[in-house]
Amino acid sequence: MSPSRRTLISTAISALALTALATLPAQAQGLPKLKVGLMLPYTGTFAALGNAIENGFRLHVAEQGGKLGGREIEFVKVDDESDPSKATDNVNKLIKRDNVDVLIGSVHSGVAMAMAKVAKDTGTILIVPNAGADAVTGPMCAPNIFRSSFSNWQPGFAMGEVVAKKGHKKVVTITWKYAAGDESVKGFKESFEKGGGTVVKELNLPFPNVEFQALLTEIAAAKPDAVFTFFAGGGAVKFVKDYAAAGLKKTIPLYGSGFLTDGTLNAQGADADGLFTALHYADSLNTPRDNAFRLAYAKTYKLQPDVYAVQGYDAAQMLGIGMAAVKGDISKKAEFTAAVEKAKIDSPRGAFTLSKAHNPVQDFYLRQVGDKENKLVSIASKALADPARGCKM
Numbered sequence: 012m013s014p015s016r017r018t019l020i021s022t023a024i025s026a027l028a029l030t031a032l033a034t035l036p037a038q039a040q041g042l043p044k045l046k047v048g049l050m051l052p053y054t055g056t057f058a059a060l061g062n063a064i065e066n067g068f069r070l071h072v073a074e075q076g077g078k079l080g081g082r083e084i085e086f087v088k089v090d091d092e093s094d095p096s097k098a099t100d101n102v103n104k105l106i107k108r109d110n111v112d113v114l115i116g117s118v119h120s121g122v123a124m125a126m127a128k129v130a131k132d133t134g135t136i137l138i139v140p141n142a143g144a145d146a147v148t149g150p151m152c153a154p155n156i157f158r159s160s161f162s163n164w165q166p167g168f169a170m171g172e173v174v175a176k177k178g179h180k181k182v183v184t185i186t187w188k189y190a191a192g193d194e195s196v197k198g199f200k201e202s203f204e205k206g207g208g209t210v211v212k213e214l215n216l217p218f219p220n221v222e223f224q225a226l227l228t229e230i231a232a233a234k235p236d237a238v239f240t241f242f243a244g245g246g247a248v249k250f251v252k253d254y255a256a257a258g259l260k261k262t263i264p265l266y267g268s269g270f271l272t273d274g275t276l277n278a279q280g281a282d283a284d285g286l287f288t289a290l291h292y293a294d295s296l297n298t299p300r301d302n303a304f305r306l307a308y309a310k311t312y313k314l315q316p317d318v319y320a321v322q323g324y325d326a327a328q329m330l331g332i333g334m335a336a337v338k339g340d341i342s343k344k345a346e347f348t349a350a351v352e353k354a355k356i357d358s359p360r361g362a363f364t365l366s367k368a369h370n371p372v373q374d375f376y377l378r379q380v381g382d383k384e385n386k387l388v389s390i391a392s393k394a395l396a397d398p399a400r401g402c403k404m
């Protein structure tokens with residue numbers, strides 16, 4: 012064969028091979044694993060929340076055979092310690108040193124706001140699997156930022172309607188002084204005062220302080236009709252126990268956004284019995300979807316799931332939807348975003364869609380604690396959408 016004919020044939024073979032390669036799924040092309048940066052608290056008052064989110068996330072990935080959009084997953088983990096002052100460094104390390112393709116985090120609103128700033132500046136896809144900071148799907152909203160959880164405003168607003176309908180007029184609020192506490196109380200106040208009630212006193216202590224005694228004495232002296240609170244994780248366990256030990260549970264009804272009693276009931280014991288809270292999940296939804304999820308979670312981890320596990324699971328579902336749409340090529344951001352925006356996410360909490368600002372539009376359940384469960388009482392707020400104040404997208 013002449014040299015020129017040999018060159019022609021080998022060029023044709025190369026072209027054919029390239030065409031075949033382009034039509035193969037990402038994984039078959041030998042694309043590297045998708046690097047998922049998990050920035051969550053693994054120590055401190057929110058440690059259990061971070062672990063539950065990771066468990067839920069991994070469960071969905073395992074159910075997909077370990078791949079999303081045809082790519083195997085590699086996790087890079089950072090313990091963010093729920094410390095906003097370390098958050099920018101932590102997230103920059105994940106992006107610049109570890110070269111993660113996507114960010115998942117976090118639990119604490121202050122940490123999530125730092126992550127959202129970096130995600131917005133770098134264009135990295137971020138899915139927030141808990142932190143409710145209103146700003147993330149408000150003024151900081153962006154095409155590459157999504158939330159699988161809630162905004163702080165949502166459960167507060169849902170509970171304010173319930174407490175007003177119960178006929179309470181004067182309420183004292185108590186929470187940690189940071190975005191999650193402030194915004195939960197703001198949401199509560201908005202609907203409670205619209206319903207005819209008044210918030211007579213707003214009590215605060217710095218996060219993650221749990222020295223509640225002086226504030227409980229103030230509550231006793233103020234004699235309100237009811238108390239509304241936001242606490243979560245280890246802080247919620249201590250608050251519920253201290254509230255009962257101070258004798259207040261018998262005289263002043265305590266209401267909360269549902270984090271007060273989610274993932275905490277074993278440690279709170281009888282002190283949590285009877286408490287009413289509002290959240291986008293409950294332990295007794297008894298739908299085929301939730302039952303299947305709960306069974307799979309319990310089998311895998313020998314633990315009952317909570318709202319944090321559901322949010323982690325749904326963050327992985329959202330990532331999977333985007334990854335499938337771009338066939339594993341996460342650099343196709345516009346296509347990724349379009350797919351997640353139009354998806355109906357088949358969550359154990361009940362299917363939900365995302366608002367224009369990428370926050371779940373979802374039902375909020377009124378729950379009551381009994382038999383170590385957050386039992387479903389009713390739907391407090393149907394398809395509640397965060398107002399997304401300040402989002403320009």
Ligand code: BEZ
Pocket residue numbers: 057118119120121141142143144163191243244270
């Ligand atoms: C937050 O900081 O946004 C948060 C933390 C724990 C539970 C719920 C919200």
